[in-house]
Amino acid sequence: MAGKLGMNVDLANQVAASISGHSSGLGLIEQQLYLARSMSLNPLNFALNPGALILAPASITMAASASADLANVRQTLDYLVLKLSQEATQQAQVSNSLDPTDAGWFAPGPTANRPDAIGVFENEWDAFGIFVNVGNYVLLGKDLLDVAGQAITKWWDNAPKWVTTGADIAMKGGKFLPFVGTAFSVTGVFTDWDDDNVWGNTRNIIGASLDVLSVVTLIPPLTPAAPVFAAAGLVWDVVDTVWDVFDDPWW
Amino acid sequence: MNLSDAQFMAAAFQIRATEAALTSQLSRLRDTQQWTGPDAERFYTEWETDVRGRMLSAAMKLEALSLVPGL
Numbered sequence: 001m002a003g004k005l006g007m008n009v010d011l012a013n014q015v016a017a018s019i020s021g022h023s024s025g026l027g028l029i030e031q032q033l034y035l036a037r038s039m040s041l042n043p044l045n046f047a048l049n050p051g052a053l054i055l056a057p058a059s060i061t062m063a064a065s066a067s068a069d070l071a072n073v074r075q076t077l078d079y080l081v082l083k084l085s086q087e088a089t090q091q092a093q094v095s096n097s098l099d100p101t102d103a104g105w106f107a108p109g110p111t112a113n114r115p116d117a118i119g120v121f122e123n124e125w126d127a128f129g130i131f132v133n134v135g136n137y138v139l140l141g142k143d144l145l146d147v148a149g150q151a152i153t154k155w156w157d158n159a160p161k162w163v164t165t166g167a168d169i170a171m172k173g174g175k176f177l178p179f180v181g182t183a184f185s186v187t188g189v190f191t192d193w194d195d196d197n198v199w200g201n202t203r204n205i206i207g208a209s210l211d212v213l214s215v216v217t218l219i220p221p222l223t224p225a226a227p228v229f230a231a232a233g234l235v236w237d238v239v240d241t242v243w244d245v246f247d248d249p250w251w
Numbered sequence: 252m253n254l255s256d257a258q259f260m261a262a263a264f265q266i267r268a269t270e271a272a273l274t275s276q277l278s279r280l281r282d283t284q285q286w287t288g289p290d291a292e293r294f295y296t297e298w299e300t301d302v303r304g305r306m307l308s309a310a311m312k313l314e315a316l317s318l319v320p321g322l
Contacts, residue, residue, distance in 0.1 A: 008285055015276045022269045026306075029262045029313075036259075036316075053255060053318040062312045069309035070266075076301040083294060087286065110290070114297065 012088035016081045023077045026070050033067040044137060061120075068120045075115045086110035178218070178230070182211040203240045210236055256318060263313035270306040 038045050040054040040063075055063055087110050156164075185208040192204055214229035216222070277298055280286065286294075 008283065011280060011283065011285070015280050018276050019273060022273055025265065025269060029265065032258065032262060033313075056317045056319050059316045059318070063316055066309040066312035066316075069305040069312070073302050073305045073309070076297065076305075080294065080298060080302070084280075087290065087294075091286070114301075117301075 009088045009092045012084050016085050019077050019081050019084075023074050023081075026074055026077075030067055030070045030074070033063050033070070037063050037067070065120050068118055071118045075118065079112050079115050082112040083110050086112055178211075178215050182208070182215045185211040200244075203236075203243060207233065207236050207240055256316075259313045259316045263310040266306050266310040266313070270303060270310070274303060 036055055037060060039049060039052050040046075040060055046052055046054060090109055189201070189204045189208045192200070194200055210229055210233035214226055214233055217226040217229055277295070281295065
């Protein structure tokens with residue numbers, strides 16, 4: 001028998017090649033959508049691209065959904081291309097095997113399997129890229145600090161004598177700063193006393209108390225508590241300042 | 252890279268053009284009647300639902316996207 005049966009392999013290959021080419025074009029659009037979402041969801045990316053337009057909130061989910069559509073289309077196209085090529089090859093082999101000297105009867109059937117659908121959020125891991133990126137920036141920052149630390153250490157080792165001496169004196173003097181600061185804080189309670197502002201007086205007393213505690217706890221074995229009171233005192237100072245501004249914008 | 256509404260519209264247009272081109276290719280294959288039977292039907296059905304439908308859906312979504320201007 002001279003005739004061929006089944007699909008024309010050349011035509012099938014042409015179709016398969018065309019599908020593959022178009023699939024890569026869809027991949028570029030998917031990348032555009034990724035950029036749009038990445039810019040819209042990650043303030044750091046946005047900050048690095050001044051003037052960039054970002055997606056409206058309702059559009060972010062829609063962009064994710066469109067992206068998932070395209071991802072599904074592309075993986076399905078890959079599968080269909082493979083299936084088409086395998087089918088054409090098998091049919092060609094079976095057709096050839098009509099020649100009794102050809103062993104094409106053993107031509108394997110198509111093995112391509114339909115891929116599982118990609119869900120919106122499955123494809124959308126990059127929507128949470130902000131966390132990944134923040135993590136990357138933290139690691140980058142850590143590396144930069146390491147490098148900066150090494151540079152500072154190197155500089156300090158070779159620093160002029162007057163710099164190291166000055167720093168030693170400052171550090172020795174610095175030990176007394178909490179006592180000086182506490183003295184000012186306690187004095188402030190009395191100098192800022194206002195009979196018409198009970199809550200203001202109370203805030204000052206709380207601040208001064210925390211300062212006193214941060215100094216008193218420097219005495220062993222209370223020492224571990226000192227940083228806690230010092231930190232609490234700092235936080236309280238910030239709160240107190242904000243409260244003052246809130247009470248009196250001209251403060 | 253600054254994205255714009257025009258780019259999304261262009262992308263949607265490109266998806267629709269791709270869909271039309273691929274549908275034409277598949278029609279060409281189908282019209283030859285060289286491949287028939289359940290496997291061929293499954294192939295064309297998967298094309299319709301998993302590819303063509305999703306492409307048109309993606310194009311519509313892209314056309315509906317809006318950006319926040321003036322930040």
